[in-house]
Each structure stands twice: as structure tokens, then as C-alpha cells.
Amino acid sequence: MTMMNGEDYLKSIQAMKNVVYVNGERVEEFWAHPLLKPAFNSLRLTYDLESNPDMHPELHSLLRAESELTGGTVSRFLKIVTSTEDLIGRMTMQRVLMRYTGGCFGGRCIAGAVINPLWSVTYEVDDESNGATDYHERFKTYMKRVHEKGLTVMGNITDAKGNRSLPPHKQADPDMFVRVVEKRKDGIVVNGAKLQQSGAPFAHELIAVPTTALGPKDADYAVAFAIPADTEGVIFVNDSACANAKFAAMDPEDIGNAAFGMHQSAHVILDHVFVPNERVFLCGEWEATRHLVHRFSDYQRLSSSSCRCGYIDLCMGAAEAMADYNGVGKVAHIRDKLVDMSIDAETLYGLVAGSAAMPEITRSGVALPNTFFVNAAKLYMNDAVLKAGHRLAEIGGGILVTRPSHYDFEIPKVGELLTKYHKGREGVKVEDRIKMARLAESLSGLACLTPILSVIAAGPPATQRLNFRLLTNFERNRKAAERLAGTSE
Ligand SMILES: Cc1cc2nc3c(=O)[nH]c(=O)nc-3n(C[C@H](O)[C@H](O)[C@H](O)COP(=O)(O)OP(=O)(O)OC[C@H]3O[C@@H](n4cnc5c(N)ncnc54)[C@H](O)[C@@H]3O)c2cc1C
Structure with a gap:
């Protein structure tokens, strides 16, 4: 047919x-x-x-x-x-x-x-x-x-x-x-x-x-x-x-x-x-x-949770590309965040797979996904998708929402200057960086600006963490613990 x-x-x-x-x-x-x-x-x-x-x-x-x-x-x-x-x-x-x-x-x-x-x-x-x-x-x-x-x-x-x-x-x-x-x-x-x-x-x-x-x-x-x-x-x-x-x-x-x-x-x-x-x-x-009602809810949860694994895959891909274009593709905190996205996608997929592996077979022969696993998947997915968008925005940078329009790049002289100032690392076309930023904005689901502004403006989260790394008195805290434990040093 x-x-x-x-x-x-x-x-x-x-x-x-x-x-x-x-x-x-x-x-x-x-x-x-x-x-x-x-x-x-x-x-x-x-x-x-x-x-x-x-x-x-x-x-x-x-x-x-x-x-x-x-x-x-x-x-x-x-x-x-x-x-x-x-x-x-x-x-x-x-x-x-x-x-x-x-x-x-x-x-x-x-x-x-x-x-x-x-x-x-x-x-x-x-x-x-x-x-x-x-x-x-x-x-x-x-x-x-x-x-x-x-x-x-x-x-x-x-x-x-x-x-x-x-x-x-x-x-x-x-x-x-x-x-x-x-x-x-x-x-x-x-x-x-x-x-x-x-x-x-x-x-x-x-x-x-x-x-x-x-x-x-x-x-x-x-x-x-x-x-x-x-x-x-x-x-x-x-x-x-x-x-x-x-x-x-x-x-x-x-x-x-x-x-x-x-x-x-x-x-x-x-x-x-x-x-x-x-x-x-x-x-x-x-x-x-x-x-x-019970059955269609579980079926739709299987579908939407599986689909969002693919969505997180895409967020991960866009985040990695943006990091590379920005010249920070190998930086540790960025690799960690990409791995976190992967852990979320695979944990979610594993929960859905669990629901498929242990189905309930009805009298008609229809296989229903396991209720516990598929509902756990949906709950996990709710957070995982939001976190993926957040991580994508954090890795991609402000360009996700601040990039100029393609018309601006066509303005004589101004366009050339915009191209110059929108460069990332050497060897990456500005056009590609802008294209990926557009996709990342769309995928992040944060296109209403305030969420991306909040994550990125006033410095991305890694810079706030840096303050804690530099300023925390680790030595004082360790000494306090050693004194209490009675260790020799
Ligand atoms: C983008 C989008 C696409 C969708 N696509 C489809 C589709 O293709 N097909 C389809 O059939 N549906 C679709 N839906 C509908 C979706 O299933 C409903 O939005 C969902 O079931 C919640 O219903 P509601 O929006 O009316 O929210 P509400 O029922 O108004 O719920 C709002 C809040 O009130 C709480 N609440 C509601 N009733 C009670 C109660 N009796 N006791 C205690 N708390 C209660 C809820 O838990 C929730 O926190 C879609 C929804 C969206 C947003």
C-alpha cells in the first residue's frame, strides 16, 4: 500500500x-x-x-x-x-x-x-x-x-x-x-x-x-x-x-x-x-x-516524555555549538552543564523505557505503559525541560536575545561593524553564530527576555560562583572541622 x-x-x-x-x-x-x-x-x-x-x-x-x-x-x-x-x-x-x-x-x-x-x-x-x-x-x-x-x-x-x-x-x-x-x-x-x-x-x-x-x-x-x-x-x-x-x-x-x-x-x-x-x-x-482517562493520560505521558528527550538533545547540541563558537567549548563548567543535560535526557528516557519494558497487557491485547514509571517520567520531564532551557541560555550568552536582525547586518558600513563586533572565536562565521543564537533562543523557551536577561545579565552564573570559590574561607572551615575531629594537623 x-x-x-x-x-x-x-x-x-x-x-x-x-x-x-x-x-x-x-x-x-x-x-x-x-x-x-x-x-x-x-x-x-x-x-x-x-x-x-x-x-x-x-x-x-x-x-x-x-x-x-x-x-x-x-x-x-x-x-x-x-x-x-x-x-x-x-x-x-x-x-x-x-x-x-x-x-x-x-x-x-x-x-x-x-x-x-x-x-x-x-x-x-x-x-x-x-x-x-x-x-x-x-x-x-x-x-x-x-x-x-x-x-x-x-x-x-x-x-x-x-x-x-x-x-x-x-x-x-x-x-x-x-x-x-x-x-x-x-x-x-x-x-x-x-x-x-x-x-x-x-x-x-x-x-x-x-x-x-x-x-x-x-x-x-x-x-x-x-x-x-x-x-x-x-x-x-x-x-x-x-x-x-x-x-x-x-x-x-x-x-x-x-x-x-x-x-x-x-x-x-x-x-x-x-x-x-x-x-x-x-x-x-x-x-x-x-x-x-487513566490510559490516555499514561499514553500521552509516554509520548510527551519521549519527545522532550529529543528536545533536550537539541538544547544540548545548540549549547555545545554556542560554547564552541564563543571559544569556551572546552571550559570545565560548560562541559559539566552539557553532561548534566545529557544525564537528564537519559534519565528521562530510562524512565520511559522502564514503563515500556514492564507494560500491563489488557484483555484486548493493548499494552499500557507502566503507570509508576511513566508518571515519574512526566514529573521528571517537567523540571528537566526547564533546566535544559536555563542551561542553554547560560551557556549561549546574551546574544540569544540581543542579536541584531538580519536587516541590520545589511546596512552599509553598520553591517560591517556589527559583523566585526559579533565575532566569536576565529574560524567561525558570524552568520553561523547568529543563526545558532536564533535557534538557541527559540529552543530555550525563554524568548520573553526576562528569564534570559536574569540568567545572563549582570554576569552569567559561573561568575557568581567564582566569587564563592575565591572568597570562601575554606581554610577556616577545614581547621574548625579538624579541631572537632581531633586530627593531628
Ligand atoms: C500548549 C498546550 C497543548 C495542549 N494540547 C492538548 C491536546 O492536544 N489535546 C487535549 O485534549 N488537551 C491538550 N491540552 C490541554 C491540557 O491537557 C490541559 O491544559 C491540562 O489538562 C490542564 O487543564 P487546564 O489547562 O484546563 O488547567 P486547569 O484545569 O484550569 O488547572 C489549573 C490548576 O488547577 C488545578 N485544578 C484543576 N482542577 C482541580 C480540582 N478539581 N481539584 C484540585 N485542583 C484542580 C490543576 O491541578 C492546576 O494546577 C494542551 C494544553 C496546552 C497548554
């Missing part, structure tokens, strides 16, 4: 009628809008990598897997995960892909977080209903089509939630969680919103599941279903993250990783959307939501 390439994927999205708003305006060609394009590029690239063995042979093979539904090849993002080998394949793919793009491919990776939990939960619900439900067969049929067509399937989990302390049925507005508002012979009508959905407008299909475990009074909210992203009543509203505003305001040449370096999300409003029966995978089975 031939797989879609990037061009095919672009055409397939162009053929859809998704309703997308950006900054208050309806945007028809949303995939090309500066505030969405880098995120779209990340997804498009996955299709090129899957279909073209020459582009990046390692990723090509990591991104492809065997489909148990068609017998052909399918994107690993869509594969039903049934073994440690599958889980390891998944985590390796995520790390290597992030190291390659430095951008979020959330629109694809979240598929695994809903497909596998739904596969297992629908199996269990049908098993326990003694034939009264056929959700698993429906889901299987649906997934077979998804595999055949190689679709991008977006997992829509997070509800609006309103008052976070109240369950759905106690909310002042009943639509704070997506719910069934009408049951018809041929399907259901759902209403509500799924907020903060990564890459959602670029999906062919949306799969919605409840965001929280539900009780008996919330049965109307216990609904899981799939719809094409351009179904009537579906509205996407793009986020307005300041960090992404640079893509609209600046020349791509002045932005680090302009092609992919963005995380984009959109709010997905489901305004009385009809879902035909064959696309409904849970409807009222509130008891099943506890497993569903």
Missing part, C-alpha cells in the same frame, strides 16, 4: 472545509497562515518521512509499522500498541523525530493516546455487556479505514470544565463538558467544546473522549466518538500565544527554526454536531471512563 507523502497530505487538507478562525478572522487557507504554518509543516514532514526512504532512513523505518488491520504498512502514530517492542518503537520515534524537527507534531502523536485506550476500553465494555453493545467492532471498522487512508487523527480530550471543583452535572452551564444532547435513531447530537487541542485544524479526523472519570449522574457526558474535522458545527479557534506572534511579526530569517519551531493549538467548538451511530464508541457507559 502506498503511503501519503507531504504533498498528498497538503492536498487532502486543502480539500476539507474546516472552519478556522485566527485573530478574529475566518481563514480559508489556514495551513499557510504564518501563525499555523510551522505546526502544519511538522505534520506534513511526517508524511514525507514515512513515504520517502531517502530523506532520513532511520526515521523512515521508525515511522512505519505493520498494520494488524490491513496487513500493510501504517504510520506508527496509528498503530495499535500490543507489546514492549511497540512501546519502544513509539518512544524512539518520538525522540528522534523531535531531535530532527524541534517542532510539535502533536496533531499526530495524540492519536496514540486515544486510539489505544479506546481500543482496549471498547473491548472490555462489549465483553461485559454480553453482546448488548458492539463498540469494539465499530471502532475496529473505523480504524481499518483510518489505516487504509493513513489519516491524521486528533485526540480531543480536554473539556472547557467551567468550575473545576464541580462534576459535569453540577456545572451552572451543562455544556462545560462535551455531552449528548439528543439521541436519534441513526446517531447522536453532541454539544460542548474541547479546548487547547494541539494541531487540531490539520487533522482529517477528530476523536473525542471524556476528560475526566465520570459518575452515574454524568452518563450523558460518557461519550466517545469520531467525526471528520469539517463536520457541520465544528469550529476551530486558533490560540493567541504571544510566543507564536513572532511568526506573524518577524521575517522568518530572524526566527530560530522558522520552518517547524512552534507549538500551535486550537479550541474546538462542537456546536450541536451530529455523529452517526457507526462513529459512536461509548454512549452512557460512565463506569468505563475511569480506565479510559
Whole structure:
């Protein structure tokens, strides 16, 4: 079976009628809008990598897997995960892909977080209903089509939630969680919103599941279903993250990783959307939501933790390059910090690998990552990513945020002077130092200036440590300890 390439994927999205708003305006060609394009590029690239063995042979093979539904090849993002080998394949793919793009491919990776939990939960619900439900067969049929067509399937989990302390049925507005508002012979009508959905407008299909475990009074909210992203009543509203505003305001040449370096999300409003029966995978089975929520949380933690290992790899690479360009590549405190970044990346990866090595196999055969290890990984990742950005800023220097624009380097005479004063060590092109600084700024995640200013301005941390090295009265303290111990010297 031939797989879609990037061009095919672009055409397939162009053929859809998704309703997308950006900054208050309806945007028809949303995939090309500066505030969405880098995120779209990340997804498009996955299709090129899957279909073209020459582009990046390692990723090509990591991104492809065997489909148990068609017998052909399918994107690993869509594969039903049934073994440690599958889980390891998944985590390796995520790390290597992030190291390659430095951008979020959330629109694809979240598929695994809903497909596998739904596969297992629908199996269990049908098993326990003694034939009264056929959700698993429906889901299987649906997934077979998804595999055949190689679709991008977006997992829509997070509800609006309103008052976070109240369950759905106690909310002042009943639509704070997506719910069934009408049951018809041929399907259901759902209403509500799924907020903060990564890459959602670029999906062919949306799969919605409840965001929280539900009780008996919330049965109307216990609904899981799939719809094409351009179904009537579906509205996407793009986020307005300041960090992404640079893509609209600046020349791509002045932005680090302009092609992919963005995380984009959109709010997905489901305004009385009809879902035909064959696309409904849970409807009222509130008891099943506890497993569903637990499983998709763990899957997404496996994905995001693996992906951030690749992110730390990139931060490490940019930090080492900047240190070298600045002429301090071999300095001890810098090598120590690079090693610390590596320790974080490998510890994180080890925790994820542990979760893959000791999976729980569900009745349907789906393998779930070990809960303890994968949650430990996510917690470790939260700090490790922040520390990587901080270390990158500390090693890279103020140039990450103070570099002039490429236009300034083109000003007659001034440009030459800027080039002269932006030199690092001999043998390194100023242009390369500036390019790496742009990437480092973008990767550090500290582009709002104050964090980098705080780390670097008034002297980088190594200079503050130097004061302690020079001024601490080590001799006095040692003598005090020797006196107490009663040693001879
Ligand atoms: C960039 C980005 C991309 C995302 N992508 C996706 C996606 O692709 N798909 C998807 O489904 N979701 C996505 N999310 C949503 C993400 O899963 C949620 O942000 C997360 O679950 C937290 O929900 P919230 O933002 O509504 O925070 P809140 O629920 O408002 O939480 C804020 C704080 O309140 C606390 N809190 C909330 N409720 C309670 C309570 N009952 N008791 C005690 N404390 C409470 C929380 O612990 C937290 O500290 C994304 C989020 C972001 C920021």
C-alpha cells in the first residue's frame, strides 16, 4: 500500500472545509497562515518521512509499522500498541523525530493516546455487556479505514470544565463538558467544546473522549466518538500565544527554526454536531471512563516524555555549538552543564523505557505503559525541560536575545561593524553564530527576555560562583572541622 507523502497530505487538507478562525478572522487557507504554518509543516514532514526512504532512513523505518488491520504498512502514530517492542518503537520515534524537527507534531502523536485506550476500553465494555453493545467492532471498522487512508487523527480530550471543583452535572452551564444532547435513531447530537487541542485544524479526523472519570449522574457526558474535522458545527479557534506572534511579526530569517519551531493549538467548538451511530464508541457507559482517562493520560505521558528527550538533545547540541563558537567549548563548567543535560535526557528516557519494558497487557491485547514509571517520567520531564532551557541560555550568552536582525547586518558600513563586533572565536562565521543564537533562543523557551536577561545579565552564573570559590574561607572551615575531629594537623 502506498503511503501519503507531504504533498498528498497538503492536498487532502486543502480539500476539507474546516472552519478556522485566527485573530478574529475566518481563514480559508489556514495551513499557510504564518501563525499555523510551522505546526502544519511538522505534520506534513511526517508524511514525507514515512513515504520517502531517502530523506532520513532511520526515521523512515521508525515511522512505519505493520498494520494488524490491513496487513500493510501504517504510520506508527496509528498503530495499535500490543507489546514492549511497540512501546519502544513509539518512544524512539518520538525522540528522534523531535531531535530532527524541534517542532510539535502533536496533531499526530495524540492519536496514540486515544486510539489505544479506546481500543482496549471498547473491548472490555462489549465483553461485559454480553453482546448488548458492539463498540469494539465499530471502532475496529473505523480504524481499518483510518489505516487504509493513513489519516491524521486528533485526540480531543480536554473539556472547557467551567468550575473545576464541580462534576459535569453540577456545572451552572451543562455544556462545560462535551455531552449528548439528543439521541436519534441513526446517531447522536453532541454539544460542548474541547479546548487547547494541539494541531487540531490539520487533522482529517477528530476523536473525542471524556476528560475526566465520570459518575452515574454524568452518563450523558460518557461519550466517545469520531467525526471528520469539517463536520457541520465544528469550529476551530486558533490560540493567541504571544510566543507564536513572532511568526506573524518577524521575517522568518530572524526566527530560530522558522520552518517547524512552534507549538500551535486550537479550541474546538462542537456546536450541536451530529455523529452517526457507526462513529459512536461509548454512549452512557460512565463506569468505563475511569480506565479510559487513566490510559490516555499514561499514553500521552509516554509520548510527551519521549519527545522532550529529543528536545533536550537539541538544547544540548545548540549549547555545545554556542560554547564552541564563543571559544569556551572546552571550559570545565560548560562541559559539566552539557553532561548534566545529557544525564537528564537519559534519565528521562530510562524512565520511559522502564514503563515500556514492564507494560500491563489488557484483555484486548493493548499494552499500557507502566503507570509508576511513566508518571515519574512526566514529573521528571517537567523540571528537566526547564533546566535544559536555563542551561542553554547560560551557556549561549546574551546574544540569544540581543542579536541584531538580519536587516541590520545589511546596512552599509553598520553591517560591517556589527559583523566585526559579533565575532566569536576565529574560524567561525558570524552568520553561523547568529543563526545558532536564533535557534538557541527559540529552543530555550525563554524568548520573553526576562528569564534570559536574569540568567545572563549582570554576569552569567559561573561568575557568581567564582566569587564563592575565591572568597570562601575554606581554610577556616577545614581547621574548625579538624579541631572537632581531633586530627593531628
Ligand atoms: C500548549 C498546550 C497543548 C495542549 N494540547 C492538548 C491536546 O492536544 N489535546 C487535549 O485534549 N488537551 C491538550 N491540552 C490541554 C491540557 O491537557 C490541559 O491544559 C491540562 O489538562 C490542564 O487543564 P487546564 O489547562 O484546563 O488547567 P486547569 O484545569 O484550569 O488547572 C489549573 C490548576 O488547577 C488545578 N485544578 C484543576 N482542577 C482541580 C480540582 N478539581 N481539584 C484540585 N485542583 C484542580 C490543576 O491541578 C492546576 O494546577 C494542551 C494544553 C496546552 C497548554
